[in-house]
Amino acid sequence: MVTARQEGQFAKRIGKALAKQxxxxxxxxxxxxxxxxxEQETISRFERGATLPPLLRLIDLAAIFNVPLDALVRAGSARSIDQAIDLAGALDTLSEEDRVWVxxxxxxxxxxxxxxxDSKR
Incomplete structure (x- = not known):
């Protein structure tokens, strides 16, 4: 079950992704x-994470920014698998030698x- 706090954090991460795009x-x-x-204030509220955009709005925003919908949703995710997909995309832009170093x-x-x-526990 998603808590209100988790939803708020998700909204903030989505908002940052929207602003970045x-x-x-x-x-x-x-x-x-x-x-x-x-209204412009609606976009501002989305970007600040004050309001989580409805799914249909996210689809429209993905189209405006010419990115796949999952890229916006993944940007809001705290799941390590979603973050790994983003890291893999960044690695794809590098040479093999640089990927090995990174x-x-x-x-x-x-x-x-x-x-x-572990030492803090």
Missing amino acids: RIARNLTQEQVAAQLGV LGWFTDMCAKLAAAA
Whole structure:
């Protein structure tokens, strides 16, 4: 069961993803609002995480930003599998040599963070 706190955190992560997509396309909140037929304040509330966009709005926003719907939803997810998919996408942009280096660094950082968390318990 999803708690109100989890839903709020999800809304904030989705909001950040929406703002990132909008800014990457040099669009204003007003321009996005006009395309959706809503007020600018609605877009602001989505981006701040004050309101979680309904699914049909997310579909429209994904179309405006020309990204798959799952990219927006994954951006809001705290599940490690969804985060791993995003990491894999970032790795795909690198050379094989750079991917190997990043993977080694990432693995080392995870081990250090896990050890630090264990020592706090």
